[in-house]
Amino acid sequence: MADAALEALSIPGGSRRRSALRKAMQRKSTIAFLMTLPLILLVALLVLYPALYSIHLAMLNKSMERFVGFSNFLFLFKRETFWMVVRQSCIFAITAVIFKALIGFIVAHFVHNIPSRGQRKWRGMLLVPWVIPPAMSCLAWLWLFDPSYSAFNWILDKVGIAPVSWTGDAYWARFCVILVNVWIGAPFFMIMYLAALKSVPEQLYEAAAIDGANWWQRMWYVTLPMMRNIMAITALFSLIVTFANFDIVRILTAGGPIDRTHVFATWAFWIGIQGNDIPLGASVSLFMVPILTVAAVLILRDIHRRASEMS
Amino acid sequence: MTTAAIATAATPGRSRKYGSISRDRRWALRWSYFFLTVFAIFFLMPPVYMLITSLKTSAEISAATNPWWAYHPTLSNYIELLSSSQYLTFFRNSALVSVIVVAVTMLISVPAAFALSRMRFWGSAALATGVFLIYLIPETLLFIPLFKMFALVNEHTGIQLINRWWVLLFLYPTLTVPFCTWIMIGYFASIPKELDEAALMDGANYRQILTRVFIPVALPGLIAATIFAFTVSWAQFLYPLAFTTSADQLVLPVGIVTSLIKGDVFNWGQIMTGTLLGAAPRSSSTRSSWTTTSPG
Numbered sequence: 157m158a159d160a161a162l163e164a165l166s167i168p169g170g171s172r173r174r175s176a177l178r179k180a181m182q183r184k185s186t187i188a189f190l191m192t193l194p195l196i197l198l199v200a201l202l203v204l205y206p207a208l209y210s211i212h213l214a215m216l217n218k219s220m221e222r223f224v225g226f227s228n229f230l231f232l233f234k235r236e237t238f239w240m241v242v243r244q245s246c247i248f249a250i251t252a253v254i255f256k257a258l259i260g261f262i263v264a265h266f267v268h269n270i271p272s273r274g275q276r277k278w279r280g281m282l283l284v285p286w287v288i289p290p291a292m293s294c295l296a297w298l299w300l301f302d303p304s305y306s307a308f309n310w311i312l313d314k315v316g317i318a319p320v321s322w323t324g325d326a327y328w329a330r331f332c333v334i335l336v337n338v339w340i341g342a343p344f345f346m347i348m349y350l351a352a353l354k355s356v357p358e359q360l361y362e363a364a365a366i367d368g369a370n371w372w373q374r375m376w377y378v379t380l381p382m383m384r385n386i387m388a389i390t391a392l393f394s395l396i397v398t399f400a401n402f403d404i405v406r407i408l409t410a411g412g413p414i415d416r417t418h419v420f421a422t423w424a425f426w427i428g429i430q431g432n433d434i435p436l437g438a439s440v441s442l443f444m445v446p447i448l449t450v451a452a453v454l455i456l457r458d459i460h461r462r463a464s465e466m467s
Numbered sequence: 468m469t470t471a472a473i474a475t476a477a478t479p480g481r482s483r484k485y486g487s488i489s490r491d492r493r494w495a496l497r498w499s500y501f502f503l504t505v506f507a508i509f510f511l512m513p514p515v516y517m518l519i520t521s522l523k524t525s526a527e528i529s530a531a532t533n534p535w536w537a538y539h540p541t542l543s544n545y546i547e548l549l550s551s552s553q554y555l556t557f558f559r560n561s562a563l564v565s566v567i568v569v570a571v572t573m574l575i576s577v578p579a580a581f582a583l584s585r586m587r588f589w590g591s592a593a594l595a596t597g598v599f600l601i602y603l604i605p606e607t608l609l610f611i612p613l614f615k616m617f618a619l620v621n622e623h624t625g626i627q628l629i630n631r632w633w634v635l636l637f638l639y640p641t642l643t644v645p646f647c648t649w650i651m652i653g654y655f656a657s658i659p660k661e662l663d664e665a666a667l668m669d670g671a672n673y674r675q676i677l678t679r680v681f682i683p684v685a686l687p688g689l690i691a692a693t694i695f696a697f698t699v700s701w702a703q704f705l706y707p708l709a710f711t712t713s714a715d716q717l718v719l720p721v722g723i724v725t726s727l728i729k730g731d732v733f734n735w736g737q738i739m740t741g742t743l744l745g746a747a748p749r750s751s752s753t754r755s756s757w758t759t760t761s762p763g
Contacts, residue, residue: 162560187673188586195579199601202641206612207604213612220615224609263506269499278503285510292742296513299520299735307516307534315519339510379591391515393603403704407724421607421705428611429709445608452603460557467558 214439228439237415237423244330245419249399252337256398257391259338259465260345262388269354279350286292286343297336298323301408326416329409335419336404341397345390352386353379389458392451399447420444509618513744521545521740528735544740556715557722560632561745564718565700568639572696576644577689581677582652585663595652602645610709613638616708622668638706643696650695654688655681719745 216225235238267278285293300307301322309319323329326457361404366375380387402421411418411426418426420443428437520528522540532538548554582588583595617628628634658681666676682689707721716727723741 177604182584185588188582188588188591189665190580191582191586195598195644196576196594198575198640199598202613202637203601203604203609207472209616210608210612217658217663231521237723257508263503266499266503268505269495271496278507281507282503284514287698288514288746289698289704291702291704291724292746293513295723295738295742296517299739300513300516300757302735305528305534305735310534339513343510357514396603396605400607402607406708421605424607424611425705425709429614432492434611434615441608441611444605448603448605448608452600455603456600459599 183283206445210438210442213435214442216435218433218435220435228436232436232439232443237418238440240415241418241420241423241440244417245399246442247330248334248337248401248405248419249395252334252398253343253391253395255334256341256345256394257387260349260390263342263346264349264353265357267350279347282346283343285339286341286347290340290403291407293340294336294404297332297339298408300373301332313441323409326413329413329417331407333405335400337398338406340404341394345394346387350392352383356382387459391457392455396448396451399451400444460465494543500755514743517739517743517746520735521743523736525736544736545744548740548744553714553726554722557717557726558745559717560717560722561701561719564573564635565697566638567636568643568700569693569696571636572639572643572647573689573693575640576648576651576692577682578677580648580655581681583648583654586654586673598645598652599649601726602649603694604706606642606703609641610705614709629710630712630716632707632711632718634710634716635700635707641701642703643699647692647696650692652684653686654685655699658684 213220213223213224214228229306263282267275267282270278284387299305303321303324306319306322308322312319320328323331360378360382361374364378369377399419400421401419402425405417405422406425409417417425420440424437424441426435426437427440431437492660493729519535519537521544522542524536524539524541524543536580564676571574583591583598614735617634621627621629662680662684663676666680671679703718703719704720707718708724711717711721719724719741723738
């Protein structure tokens with residue numbers, strides 16, 4: 157309605173003498189297009205073009221002079237390290253997301269349980285890991301895991317347990333990167349779940365209580381169905397971010413020991429930037445695309461469904 | 468789940484005088500506080516440990532005494548770091564990049580969000596969805612082709628883009644603009660149409676509708692977007708690591724990681740001081756955003 161009114165207004169404003177170009181500039185759709193033009197240019201030049209360009213790059217040889225088709229990919233398939241990275245990326249992302257979701261869910265419940273006066277204070281405290289820049293908090297964790305001065309080993313020593321080589325041993329190093337990721341990501345889940353918990357109408361719980369539902373039944377038949385959407389979106393979104401994560405592994409272990417903790421992003425950086433093999437690095441990072449696409453499609457479907465439910 | 472199980476288990480052991488529901492609630496509350504404390508300890512341990520280490524001298528750290536306590540607290544790390552020109556350069560680079568990126572982000576995303584939410588044009592609906600999808604493309608997918616693109620630009624035009632801090636001004640908006648546009652579309656769409664109609668009746672043009680009506684009304688959303696843009700640019704690690712190398716071009720996170728670690732010698736007291744100081748602007752801005760934008 158407003159648009160029509162505006163168009164009607166702008167026509168008398170433009171006198172007949174103005175050129176066609178001027179008229180086109182005055183048109184609503186042209187103005188709108190010009191207003192979005194910087195966004196379109198930015199996205200086209202620095203996101204979409206590089207994304208497509210990386211497909212082209214992945215098909216060149218190391219010195220980037222010759223087109224070699226899929227041989228970079230075939231080369232990767234033959235390398236054992238590649239399969240290790242695939243496995244580690246999946247383990248890393250899936251385990252971390254599950255634990256983030258679990259901890260976020262549990263903590264959100266506890267925060268929801270306490271009187272609302274104190275909630276803000278606790279929420280602020282529990283958000284701390286999420287607001288510290290990940291590169292900085294990873295350094296703190298690196299120092300906590302330090303081979304000779306580890307503060308955890310000091311405690312273990314006091315209790316009489318042998319020191320653990322946190323980032324030196326492959327299994328412990330995998331545990332460490334996942335632990336740090338959970339530490340950084342769990343507050344985000346907590347905040348999302350807390351908002352979802354607060355949006356569940358109190359009447360539903362009252363009705364359930366009158367029907368004699370116990371705690372489990374209230375949880376299973378009221379809370380979880382009401383939160384399902386937000387839980388799915390948060391988990392999928394976090395899956396994308398975790399799967400593409402770079403900072404944590406890069407700072408804590410730099411992929412070591414012997415490439416055991418590399419994920420796609422760090423391995424691509426290692427090969428592409430540090431090893432100067434840009435085509436191979438590009439092909440490694442392209443392997444992230446399938447899982448990212450699946451997650452993105454699921455998120456989009458969910459958003460559309462929610463939008464159509466609301467309208 | 469444990470709270471309820473324990474709370475119900477605890478009930479029979481006690482006398483039933485006070486009514487089981489209120490006691491259930493009281494026990495649930497106690498267990499909530501207990502577990503919240505446990506989680507808070509887990510969540511706050513690294514920053515607290517940062518603080519403890521930052522108060523120690525190198526000698527005290529290498530003496531391997533109780534790592535969880537500073538016996539001779541000193542501010543020497545802070546003084547040394549805040550008077551070191553290198554650290555101040557990192558800080559200045561970070562601050563410059565973040566502030567300019569925030570400004571650029573707002574200049575791009577606010578008009579775009581206005582156009583996408585109020586003025587229909589060919590492809591605008593697809594673009595609004597596309598903006599969110601673009602946000603899901605991680606930077607870890609783009610840094611290698613971007614690196615090659617910048618090298619090619621240098622080859623063809625002679626403009627050196629790699630190892631210049633200002634190149635981050637072009638890169639960071641790719642991370643901030645899509646998300647900020649997306650949330651601003653949401654905020655603008657929630658403004659009632661009657662408001663722009665009233666402005667139109669008073670003879671306002673598009674620019675005036677945007678600056679006089681939309682921006683003031685959607686101010687909380689605008690603040691949230693600003694803070695999001697700031698925190699993202701302050702914390703970004705991959706792009707500066709890949710695109711800048713020499714010490715005077717580094718931003719804070721990369722600067723601390725690469726320059727304070729000299730060979731295998733980690734000056735942990737200073738590293739922790741640096742990270743603590745570096746974490747402060749982002750943490751405080753996010754916290755304040757939370758208190759200003761959250762309704763509770």
